Amino acid sequence: MKSNQQKITALYCRLSQEDELEGESNSIKNQKSMLEKYAADNGFGNCRFYIDDGYSGVSFERPDFKRMIADMEKGEIGTVITKDLSRLGRDYLKTGTYIEIIFPQNDVRYIAVNDGVDSEKGCNEFIGIRNYFNDFFAADTSKKIRAVQRAKAERGERIGSKLPYGYMKSEDNRLVPDPDTAPVVKRIFDMYVNGVGTRTIAMTLERDKIMSPSAYAYYKYGRKENGLKLNNPYLWSDVTLRGMLVNEVYIGTTANYKTTTKSNKLKKQIHNDRKDWLIFENTHEAIIDKSTFEMVQKWFAGRRKPNKSGKTDVFAGLVYCADCKSRMYLRRVLKYPKENNYLCKTY
Template identity: 25%
Template sequence: MTVALYCRVSTDEQAEHGFSIEDQQERLKAFAVSQGWTDYELYVDDGYSGTSLERPAMKRLLYHAQAGHIKAICVYRLDRLSRRQKDVLYLLEDIFEKHSIAFKSVTESFDTSTPFGKAMLGILAVFAQLERETIIERTTSGRRRRVHKGLWYGGRIPFGYEWDKENQRLLVVPDQAHIVRTIYRKYLEGESYNSIAEWAESQTNDRKFDHGVIRDMLMRPIYTGRMNNAGTLVDGQHEAIIEMPTWERVQREMANRAEGRTPAGDYLLSGLIRCGLCGAPGIHIVMHQRRKHTYYYYVCKAHHVRPKNSKTPMCTMDAKNQFKLEASVVEKLMNLALDPRSIEAELKQQQTEVNNSLEVVEDIEAKIKEVDRKLEVWYDNLEDESLDQDRVKRRITSLEDEKKRLLRRFSEIDVPSAQNKESLMDSFKLLRNLWNYATLAEQQAMLRALVKQIVIHPKTFDVSFVWNV
């Protein structure tokens, strides 16, 4: 049996009070060490409200608690468990106490083995619920009213702006705004969060930068002169630093990288190659032959790098000479640039692929929802003592495994984006006119603006493209 360290934060709470998941984890781990607990497991619900027990990590925690895998549960504060008195008492009395599970709070002292300790828990649960309702009434509605009017809702001022207290407005700081624009440009050129952060650190002492700060800056619509009001963008009463089309391009690039596309490297096609046989990414390798000759190739990663003890057969895609493959890619793009009709055919083909992929996505999503529905039923059956509990647990394990397989399939599906014809034509025109005069970095930027993936085929240097305009 193990000790469960449970963390939870909602988006509003982290923004308002700083209850970050990372802080809770560090405090809980330190507390576990102080108690001499070496066997512990983290259960993390990031971005989930405390008003319901319908949280992924909480469900997993309850399942493991009732299965007898947990001897103690520890939280940073009682309201991390739940902000509803009814749910807190249910967990403490019907789950933890029933299964002889100790309960600890890092910041609160109480002994649940005594009547007074149980009463104190009930009082704390009442105040947790009251605090939440008060916070919602006092802050959330006020913030949304300000955002609805296009006014800054408070908190740390975004880098690139300063606060005009007299007029209650955000004002652009020119030198910081230049850094923000350059951050967006560098990201679209293929640089990583870390490399951009290092550059930004060398430009100013006004703010500390790391990969997380850069990622958040790239996601914030406030730089477009707009603000997020409960998922809806509204016009703010401040000047934009980044144009909306640029911001949208950055969001697409972030989605591409999240799907596995890497930032640009030292080679023209770095991060763009995909194997036409197995779908694995392509990598660049250098081979030396008896220290006399050096060869440069693009290869399928599943062919060149095989995990230890893997039973999966290696991909049979042949290695592609770097210079021949790059020349083939450039030649095909130039030919397309000279023939608008061929571009329209490419777009039509890609739209067909979009529709096919979306059908697969919808099918998998429906299956995941059905598995979740069944899991809900079987989780409820854990409380029915008239049922064979071993059978219930076996069924839950089987459904959890099925969901993992579906989620893995879902993550492997690459849905191409339906493209804008005019934007695509503009990018082709830029490539046609500037390619021969551009540096390697500029050529990489043009390719990445135009192409999401370059699919290689066996025994040939012919390629096909997935567009990314």
């Protein structure tokens, strides 16, 4: 079995948007420089950096933190060093669990340089208090950010961090059509209006080598999003297309507070009722005209379904019975296409 000196010395760095507000002292570059010097001055060898840039300390679902813990559980890590306790985490209960239970169980020495914490020298009675204040700081910062976001939302400013496919940001931080992807958005709406189902649209875009929104965001901005498949960047999903076809952003509308979270520790998004949304029209240049968008919404309400050939009824949701006013549905006769007709759903 390897001794702790033979094992990896994990130098863990973390930076979130909240931490960036405190200035250069918490930058990844500063953390790396400090930890590297501390390790060299104190005889720690076999050093390996684990870096989470852009991740909140409230959550422990951070990719490099999880990679570090996985290496620890394999018995490869002997020491974990951070700049301070808040780099490890800002949830005082979970941070305390790692320091007092998980690290000792795995025979891992933990050091927080600026806070004077070294598990080999015994527990510091102020660790719990420091962790609590780190947690309090995160909650207080979150509260302030929510207040700022609420004010922006009420002014009609877009508060979502994710750029809608088809748009880019101008120098004054406004949404403007992206010359590369706005034509693709128009094409998707045109195809759907002309009776092409989402499955066929997805296959057509893949055939024409048009990158999916997640792949485009990755290659243009270096941003990783859910659904990213680098092995097939041209793979479009029905869910993505349906989400685009009902998104009011394409007619120049900003809709804020579609979702919310209960607290800074619970990241699960809760969908709000439409009556609770903050909706502002004509906040940016539209890609799709309103008549086309409204037609698509009617077809969605009519539950358009493609037939075996992938085609859909272009009048779905628009034809109603003259007698009972109920919706009418296309009855397809594949053998005799000229005999196709509409039937009332109550017939």
